[in-house]
Amino acid sequence: MHAETLKGRLLFAIPKKGRLYEKCMTLLAGADIQFRRPNRLDVCVALNHPIALVFLPAADIPSFVGKGNVDLGITGHDVILEAGMENYVTEELRLGFGKCALQVQVPEESSIKTVEQLAGKRVVTSFENLSEKYFGDIDARLGFQGEGKTKIEYVGGSVEAACSLGLADGIVDLVESGETMRAAGLHAISTVLETEAVLIRSTTIKHPEHQSIINLITKRIAGVIAASKYVVIEYNVRRSGLEVTTRITPGRRAPTISALEEPDWCAVSAMVEKKKSAQVMDELVKAGAEDILVFNLDNCRV
Numbered sequence: 001m002h003a004e005t006l007k008g009r010l011l012f013a014i015p016k017k018g019r020l021y022e023k024c025m026t027l028l029a030g031a032d033i034q035f036r037r038p039n040r041l042d043v044c045v046a047l048n049h050p051i052a053l054v055f056l057p058a059a060d061i062p063s064f065v066g067k068g069n070v071d072l073g074i075t076g077h078d079v080i081l082e083a084g085m086e087n088y089v090t091e092e093l094r095l096g097f098g099k100c101a102l103q104v105q106v107p108e109e110s111s112i113k114t115v116e117q118l119a120g121k122r123v124v125t126s127f128e129n130l131s132e133k134y135f136g137d138i139d140a141r142l143g144f145q146g147e148g149k150t151k152i153e154y155v156g157g158s159v160e161a162a163c164s165l166g167l168a169d170g171i172v173d174l175v176e177s178g179e180t181m182r183a184a185g186l187h188a189i190s191t192v193l194e195t196e197a198v199l200i201r202s203t204t205i206k207h208p209e210h211q212s213i214i215n216l217i218t219k220r221i222a223g224v225i226a227a228s229k230y231v232v233i234e235y236n237v238r239r240s241g242l243e244v245t246t247r248i249t250p251g252r253r254a255p256t257i258s259a260l261e262e263p264d265w266c267a268v269s270a271m272v273e274k275k276k277s278a279q280v281m282d283e284l285v286k287a288g289a290e291d292i293l294v295f296n297l298d299n300c301r302v
């Protein structure tokens with residue numbers, strides 16, 4: 001790709017593979033950022049916006065954005081902290097996926113039950129900096145110095161194998177369902193941090209001319225995220241029951257209430273958090289609502 005082709009375009013970094021990739025593709029489609037990525041190329045231009053997409057390892061995205069080499073990016077909150085880029089990037093939006101926790105883990109049969117007992121021993125991780133800081137604080141609290149300090153060793157992957165290979169007394173790694181951890185015979189003894197995917201931009205504005213497209217993309221992505229979190233509930237209810245049911249479905253601003261041909265009845269429509277929709281339906285039935293319908297949202301601006 002010629003530098004000339006990228007001139008004037010906002011550069012938007014997307015994880016090139018791994019856990020965040022598929023969800024990012026869905027987000028880009030929802031935000032109507034169209035592109036064709038030629039086989040194996042890591043940079044491609046959007047067809048309908050002055051944007052170029054840059055496909056990078058998730059862990060490299062914080063420093064690319066923080067240093068202003070790309071303007072916008074999607075990556076994990078965890079790797080921003082690991083890269084020490086929290087003061088150089090602004091987290092515009094939490095994206096609601098890529099949720100997991102960075103946890104300290106030890107073999108289930110180990111006599112080590114607390115991080116204080118693990119301190120001073122060998123810890124293997126891909127999150128070297130966060131682990132150094134975490135155990136650095138514990139070492140300092142326990143007065144461990146020099147050779148007595150926790151020994152943190154970096155590995156690029158398959159961290160959970162380190163204990164069974166005899167390389168470590170404990171590990172620091174990401175846990176979502178806990179399946180990987182349990183399969184390796186490990187259990188968590190503490191949480192270093194909770195993380196999820198975030199949309200980030202450079203804190204220092206290098207290209208002021210990109211602000212309006214950054215704002216547009218941020219609003220579009222926020223709309224897609226909100227749409228995935230909400231459903232629309234519609235139902236009919238007697239006017240006498242309206243006060244109770246609108247308390248159950250207050251909507252984001254206010255419910256929409258329409259008259260029906262039957263004078264006693266009205267129709268109500270309101271946005272409801274998806275995870276609460278079954279409970280809301282139960283409560284509506286109890287309050288006398290009928291013909292309750294739930295609709296998924298493709299997209300929205302709220």
Ligand SMILES: Nc1ncnc2c1ncn2[C@@H]1O[C@H](COP(=O)(O)OP(=O)(O)OP(=O)(O)O)[C@@H](O)[C@H]1O
Binds near residue numbers: 020176
């Ligand atoms: N099990 C998980 N569940 C949810 N989110 C995760 C999980 N594992 C990682 N993540 C998030 O995704 C980010 C990228 O992790 P991932 O393991 O996909 O990276 P990768 O090393 O680039 O990909 P790969 O594992 O294919 O080499 C992490 O920094 C974290 O924010």
Ligand SMILES: O=P(O)(O)OC[C@H]1O[C@H](OP(=O)(O)OP(=O)(O)O)[C@H](O)[C@@H]1O
Binds near residue numbers: 159176179180
């Ligand atoms: O709690 P779980 O749901 O099992 O998820 C945790 C696993 O997911 C991540 O790795 P991933 O599978 O992305 O592969 P990687 O080891 O190649 O990074 C992470 O490093 C853990 O190993």
